[in-house]
Amino acid sequence: MKISTKFRGVLLAPIGVMLIGMSANVQADKVDIGKREYDSACAVCHGLTGKGDDGPLKSLLARPVPNLTVLAKNNKGVFPFDKVFQIIDGRQEVAAHGPRDMPIWGNAFNNQTSLYFDNYPEQDRESAARSRILALTEYVYRLQQ
Missing domain, CATH: 1.20.5 (Single alpha-helices involved in coiled-coils or other helix-helix interfaces)
Structure with a gap:
């Protein structure tokens, strides 16, 4: 027809x-999981924009907070994804990163539940923690200038 x-x-x-x-x-x-994770875990020090200039805890820190928006620029235009993931995770000490001033989010994410990754079985909380770190790393990638 x-x-x-x-x-x-x-x-x-x-x-x-x-x-x-x-x-x-x-x-x-x-839902932008990476942004939500950033806002709840990182913005208090690095600020909402990632530039390290407006985090409410900035004045309490002994060292200046790094500007997360220039990580690629400072690495010859390439975002150091694996390095950022490792720094956020923090469970593996990386000597080249210097002293550990930042919280170890790998442990924190592994020990707490997530609103977005609550469907993982109890014995696989590690996958949920890595998923949260991956989402967070990807969000920091999107902050690049």
């Missing part, structure tokens, strides 16, 4: 409106 061109638009318009509405709902329901 062929539909005349005149009626195609009439039939397809409501479908298009419905699809646009569904797309808007999907976008509204998206």
